[in-house]
Amino acid sequence: xxxxxxxxxxxxxxxxxxxxxxxxxxxxxxxxxxxxxxxxxxxxxxxxxxxxxxxxxxxxxxxxxxxxxxxxxxxxxxxxxxxxxxxxxxxxxxxxxxxxxxxxxxxxxxxxxxxxxxxxxxxxxxxxxxxxxxxxxxxxxxxxxxxxxxxxxxxxxxxxxxxxxxxxxxxxxxxxxxxxxxxxxxxxxxxxxxxxxxxxxxxxxxxxxxxxxxxxxxxxxxxxxxxxxxxxxxxxxxxxxxxxxxxxxxxxxxxxxxxxxxxxxxxxxxxxxxxxx
Ligand SMILES: NC(=O)c1ccc[n+]([C@@H]2O[C@H](COP(=O)([O-])OP(=O)(O)OC[C@H]3O[C@@H](n4cnc5c(N)ncnc54)[C@H](OP(=O)(O)O)[C@@H]3O)[C@@H](O)[C@H]2O)c1
Numbered sequence: 001x002x003x004x005x006x007x008x009x010x011x012x013x014x015x016x017x018x019x020x021x022x023x024x025x026x027x028x029x030x031x032x033x034x035x036x037x038x039x040x041x042x043x044x045x046x047x048x049x050x051x052x053x054x055x056x057x058x059x060x061x062x063x064x065x066x067x068x069x070x071x072x073x074x075x076x077x078x079x080x081x082x083x084x085x086x087x088x089x090x091x092x093x094x095x096x097x098x099x100x101x102x103x104x105x106x107x108x109x110x111x112x113x114x115x116x117x118x119x120x121x122x123x124x125x126x127x128x129x130x131x132x133x134x135x136x137x138x139x140x141x142x143x144x145x146x147x148x149x150x151x152x153x154x155x156x157x158x159x160x161x162x163x164x165x166x167x168x169x170x171x172x173x174x175x176x177x178x179x180x181x182x183x184x185x186x187x188x189x190x191x192x193x194x195x196x197x198x199x200x201x202x203x204x205x206x207x208x209x210x211x212x213x214x215x216x217x218x219x220x221x222x223x224x225x226x227x228x229x230x231x232x233x234x235x236x237x238x239x240x241x242x243x244x245x246x247x248x249x250x251x252x253x254x255x256x257x258x259x260x261x262x263x264x265x266x267x268x269x270x271x272x273x274x275x276x277x
Pocket of ligand 1: 186188213267
């Protein structure tokens with residue numbers, strides 16, 4: 001597994017997304033993922049699957065013969081729990097469900113206009129000092145929010161988890177992440193299934209026996225962006241990890257880069273911040 005280093009964190013360069021994976025499917029998928037070589041699992045309180053992710057993790061550690069320290073586990077606190085006491089409670093519950101004493105990465109899942117950022121960052125940083133989160137970060141932070149967060153945080157933020165795939169232009173926020181030493185974690189890296197049907201990605205892949213999905217993931221990892229694709233399908237699980245054995249040329253990277261002019265955002269919930277900055 002390759003790694004991305006950011007503000008003291010060493011993050012496996014590709015992870016497993018678990019949103020919508022429930023019950024036995026979630027347990028089995030996490031276990032299988034660890035057995036085929038994944039070392040980075042992404043969950044959230046909001047996904048209501050932390051117990052299953054924890055069970056899959058325990059089974060996977062045994063089956064793959066690896067230690068807890070070998071796997072990078074992320075969870076998140078949702079936007080309606082960002083007041084200090086609620087945040088603490090959410091983290092308590094997450095750790096209890098996961099049956100872990102610490103996560104590798106704790107994220108603010110979405111910013112909230114209702115709670116001062118300073119208050120949430122205070123309790124997020126405390127989670128790191130208390131060693132309940134090895135690293136901390138944010139998700140869905142726009143450029144101005146990220147700049148505020150970096151100023152207000154007393155501990156280093158290691159990533160901003162945002163929507164990134166070939167069809168969306170996130171250049172500005174990615175540049176600001178990099179300027180502050182943060183990694184970029186790409187959620188919906190397959191644009192929730194819209195990537196596989198794309199003609200450009202399929203054509204680029206065909207010349208090397210790779211799929212459109214693999215080309216899209218390679219396009220991200222080649223830029224040092226950390227994709228966390230989700231799939232319960234064992235063939236797709238293995239395929240999504242097989243993106244470190246080929247390289248896209250500069251011309252291919254440029255051609256794929258032009259797809260973002262379409263400006264497709266697949267996640268745009270009502271509580272989201274304004275994106276046009
Ligand atoms: N921080 C946030 O606010 C936020 C928001 C959204 C998501 N996330 C995180 O990001 C993760 C990924 O995003 P996502 O789950 O929304 O979408 P995604 O990973 O972009 O897309 C998942 C879809 O891609 C398909 N797929 C996966 N691998 C494939 C392959 N090799 N070939 C063809 N199709 C493939 C899956 O179908 P099959 O099941 O058939 O493989 C599934 O329908 C989430 O699970 C979650 O952990 C975070």
